[in-house]
Amino acid sequence: MEEQLKRSRDRIVRKWTDALLNTYSPEMARFIRKEKDLFANPVGAAVRTSLGPLFDALVDDESPERMVAHLDQLIQIRCVQDFAPSEAVGFLLEIKGIVRTQLSEQESRSAVRFLETFDRRVDLLVLRAFDRLAMYRDRTWEVRIREVKRRVATLARMSRLTDQDLDPGVAPTPATE
Amino acid sequence: MARQAKFDEIEYYDHKALSAVDFRPPETGWMDTPVDMRPGTFIYPAKPRHLEYLGFPNPREWNPQDDDWKLPENWKEIIFKGMRERLDEYRSFRVFMDICVRCGACADKCHFFIGSGDPKNMPVLRAELIRSVYRNDFTTAGKILGKLAGAREVTIDVIKEWFYYFYQCTECRRCSVFCPYGIDTAEITMMARELLNLLGLNVNWIIEPVANCFRTGNHLGIQPHGLKDTLEFFADDIEEATGIKVDIPLNKKGAEILFVTPSGDFLADPGTFTCMGYMMLFHELGLDYTWSTYASEGGNFGLFTSHETIKRLNAKIYAEAKRLGVKWILGGECGHMWRVVNQYMDTVNGPADFLEVPRSPITGTVFENARSTKMVHITEFTADLIKHGKLKLDKSQNDHIRVTFHDSCNPARAMGILEEPRYILKHVCNHFYEMPENTIREQTFCCGGGAGLGTDENMEMRLRGGLPRGNAVQHVHERFGVNHLVAMCAIDRATLSTVCEYWAPEVRVAGIHELLANAMVMRGQKKRTLNLRLEPINGEEGDGDE
Numbered sequence: 001m002e003e004q005l006k007r008s009r010d011r012i013v014r015k016w017t018d019a020l021l022n023t024y025s026p027e028m029a030r031f032i033r034k035e036k037d038l039f040a041n042p043v044g045a046a047v048r049t050s051l052g053p054l055f056d057a058l059v060d061d062e063s064p065e066r067m068v069a070h071l072d073q074l075i076q077i078r079c080v081q082d083f084a085p086s087e088a089v090g091f092l093l094e095i096k097g098i099v100r101t102q103l104s105e106q107e108s109r110s111a112v113r114f115l116e117t118f119d120r121r122v123d124l125l126v127l128r129a130f131d132r133l134a135m136y137r138d139r140t141w142e143v144r145i146r147e148v149k150r151r152v153a154t155l156a157r158m159s160r161l162t163d164q165d166l167d168p169g170v171a172p173t174p175a176t177e
Numbered sequence: 178m179a180r181q182a183k184f185d186e187i188e189y190y191d192h193k194a195l196s197a198v199d200f201r202p203p204e205t206g207w208m209d210t211p212v213d214m215r216p217g218t219f220i221y222p223a224k225p226r227h228l229e230y231l232g233f234p235n236p237r238e239w240n241p242q243d244d245d246w247k248l249p250e251n252w253k254e255i256i257f258k259g260m261r262e263r264l265d266e267y268r269s270f271r272v273f274m275d276i277c278v279r280c281g282a283c284a285d286k287c288h289f290f291i292g293s294g295d296p297k298n299m300p301v302l303r304a305e306l307i308r309s310v311y312r313n314d315f316t317t318a319g320k321i322l323g324k325l326a327g328a329r330e331v332t333i334d335v336i337k338e339w340f341y342y343f344y345q346c347t348e349c350r351r352c353s354v355f356c357p358y359g360i361d362t363a364e365i366t367m368m369a370r371e372l373l374n375l376l377g378l379n380v381n382w383i384i385e386p387v388a389n390c391f392r393t394g395n396h397l398g399i400q401p402h403g404l405k406d407t408l409e410f411f412a413d414d415i416e417e418a419t420g421i422k423v424d425i426p427l428n429k430k431g432a433e434i435l436f437v438t439p440s441g442d443f444l445a446d447p448g449t450f451t452c453m454g455y456m457m458l459f460h461e462l463g464l465d466y467t468w469s470t471y472a473s474e475g476g477n478f479g480l481f482t483s484h485e486t487i488k489r490l491n492a493k494i495y496a497e498a499k500r501l502g503v504k505w506i507l508g509g510e511c512g513h514m515w516r517v518v519n520q521y522m523d524t525v526n527g528p529a530d531f532l533e534v535p536r537s538p539i540t541g542t543v544f545e546n547a548r549s550t551k552m553v554h555i556t557e558f559t560a561d562l563i564k565h566g567k568l569k570l571d572k573s574q575n576d577h578i579r580v581t582f583h584d585s586c587n588p589a590r591a592m593g594i595l596e597e598p599r600y601i602l603k604h605v606c607n608h609f610y611e612m613p614e615n616t617i618r619e620q621t622f623c624c625g626g627g628a629g630l631g632t633d634e635n636m637e638m639r640l641r642g643g644l645p646r647g648n649a650v651q652h653v654h655e656r657f658g659v660n661h662l663v664a665m666c667a668i669d670r671a672t673l674s675t676v677c678e679y680w681a682p683e684v685r686v687a688g689i690h691e692l693l694a695n696a697m698v699m700r701g702q703k704k705r706t707l708n709l710r711l712e713p714i715n716g717e718e719g720d721g722d723e
Contacts, residue, residue, distance in 0.1 A: 024294045025294055025295065025296045026296075027284075027294070027296040027299065028290075028294030028295075028296070031284075031285050031290075031291075031294075032294075035285060037615065038613075038648075038652070039613045039615050039616050039645065039648065039649050039652070040285070040291070040615055040645075041285070041291065042291065042292075042644055042645060042648040043291065043292070043294065043644075076679075076680075077292075077644065080292075080637050080640040080641050080644075080679075081292075081293060081294065081641060082213075082215065082218070082293065082294075082295065139678075139679055140636055140637065140640060140679065142678075143636070143640075143675045143678040143679050144633045144636045144675070146674075146675070146678060147633055147671070147672075147674065147675045148633055150445055150446040150447070150671065150674060151444065151445045151671065152444060152445070153444065153445060153446035153449060154407055154410065154443060154444045154445075154446075154449055155444065157410070158406065158407070158410050
């Protein structure tokens with residue numbers, strides 16, 4: 001079954017990408033496809049480099065930690081875009097349906113076992129992705145607090161409110177799995 | 178087409194339904210898509226007391242998330258009259274309303290579109306929000322053909338849309354670089370904001386600084402004794418780092434030069450260290466200059482409010498120059514201040530005939546480019562000093578840092594200062610790396626917090642807008658080990674610190690004159706072991722990945 005999916009890899013990844021792009025406006029979806037420059041289109045770059053390797057990782061049954069690494073940048077981006085948390089990672093679940101459409105009804109029935117395992121991998125992936133999303137969400141609050149502190153740095157130092165370095169220079173270390 | 182099940186519905190897993198799934202997005206016209214005021218994306222409204230202080234219309238408490246924005250009853254009339262007056266007064270506004278052929282060259286150049294994907298952040302469509310109203314009520318074609326000609330009636334929802342999107346434009350003018358007609362999108366935003374201001378639709382992050390500046394001389398409302406204390410406090414830190422007690426000339430009549438810089442550098446890290454850098458430089462040169470407690474603001478949030486407000490705030494600098502009897506004005510590392518000086522000052526308050534054409538007392542260089550405004554950018558002044566060998570610099574003091582330079586939108590695009598900051602940086606540090614060329618110089622990406630957007634309640638929106646810049650910074654961090662981003666704008670220093678913390682967490686932000694002062698060898702200084710942040714120089718602590 002893995003072999004069959006690998007043979008259909010390009011078609012599956014294309015459909016999965018469609019599902020992801022479907023969460024954006026049509027204008028943005030066109031832009032993401034069209035503009036290939038990493039600096040002119042960082043979202044496009046993140047899309048292009050994530051789903052292919054992620055699909056391979058799913059089929060090859062890599063650990064959830066390794067799977068989610070392929071997604072990191074995309075999640076960091078989607079964390080601050082106009083999505084509810086469920087929408088930000090929800091597109092990942094579409095792979096369940098997409099994989100099933102690659103199989104005939106007959107094949108699906110005989111592949112029940114495989115699909116069960118596959119679905120579980122996807123579920124684990126989604127949970128990890130949600131962890132990453134929450135981590136980046138925390139970071140948005142963290143950087144906001146730090147900015148507000150920096151804003152009154154002189155006052156804080158002059159009034160000896162704090163001896164703490166207001167800008168240690170390095171953002172909070174990402175929570176690692 | 179039958180309704181399709183979504184992945185979070187049980188029917189989705191039915192095989193037949195699955196094969197019908199179609200991922201093509203539904204197309205809805207932009208005119209029919211109302212705004213969604215989600216926390217994190219908009220800025221809080223102006224407090225009534227600040228509007229009252231300025232004599233601005235319709236002061237009141239209101240909330241963008243409420244249905245009722247408490248507009249004046251005749252709001253439509255006010256908008257039409259306001260548009261009519263501005264179309265008559267500013268030829269540029271009329272031209273920008275008429276001339277766009279919707280070629281789309283600007284569409285994907287806005288950092289907010291790139292980061293958010295919201296089509297109304299495409300400059301062409303953002304302008305269309307107001308152009309559609311212009312067509313409907315000020316052009317014959319629009320009056321006859323209506324929607325067919327891209328016209329629409331102005332409604333409360335349209336006004337809400339203006340508020341949402343015109344306070345999502347940072348007036349950075351990157352899109353204008355790509356416009357074949359040279360449409361200045363920032364000026365469209367400025368006009369839209371002027372109209373919104375007529376209805377009392379403004380944001381506190383802009384109006385409070387404007388009111389403060391009008392009252393006490395600077396955005397932060399620092400009073401004269403507060404400014405004196407602040408500068409003295411900086412002098413103490415400088416003494417700790419260098420062993421030298423610098424002078425603080427304040428409101429000094431008859432000084433040769435009035436120095437004006439954004440007040441953000443008095444209060445907010447890391448701008449504070451750049452401010453110390455100025456103090457050290459001027460002391461070392463023995464410059465006959467003065468700070469002013471009245472003109473204690475280089476920035477001009479009038480630019481984000483209305484032409485009238487630009488004039489009111491800018492006039493204070495020139496009034497103070499006259500009162501003190503200085504010869505010319507030197508301006509610090511600020512962004513939009515230079516757009517005001519370079520492109521509006523001369524017509525709103527100039528020419529400043531009572532001042533002299535700026536001439537460096539150290540090198541004798543005459544700054545011909547400032548012949549009319551009499552105001553010189555500090556990087557021009559400092560680059561000239563270095564060129565003439567007037568500063569002793571020890572680059573190795575900055576050897577522990579690897580630097581890239583962010584061109585601040587206004588100095589780069591509204592003034593063309595591209596070489597001077599690089600010239601200085603290359604003379605004060607050994608490790609300088611450029612970001613990719615489509616993200617610097619004229620094509621520089623905005624910090625996402627300019628034009629009055631640099632507050633924290635809209636952090637989500639700012640981080641979207643900061644993505645293209647943050648992405649390029651992260652790239653040079655990964656490729657060259659860059660750990661410092663230098664910017665010559667107070668808003669940049671404040672907001673890019675945050676952008677970096679999110680998108681490129683190993684990179685910290687500094688100003689040009691901070692690095693210059695760290696490298697500058699001052700006469701009589703003690704052995705320098707601390708930088709201006711009072712951290713060990715070339716030490717292991719707190720410097721990213723060194």
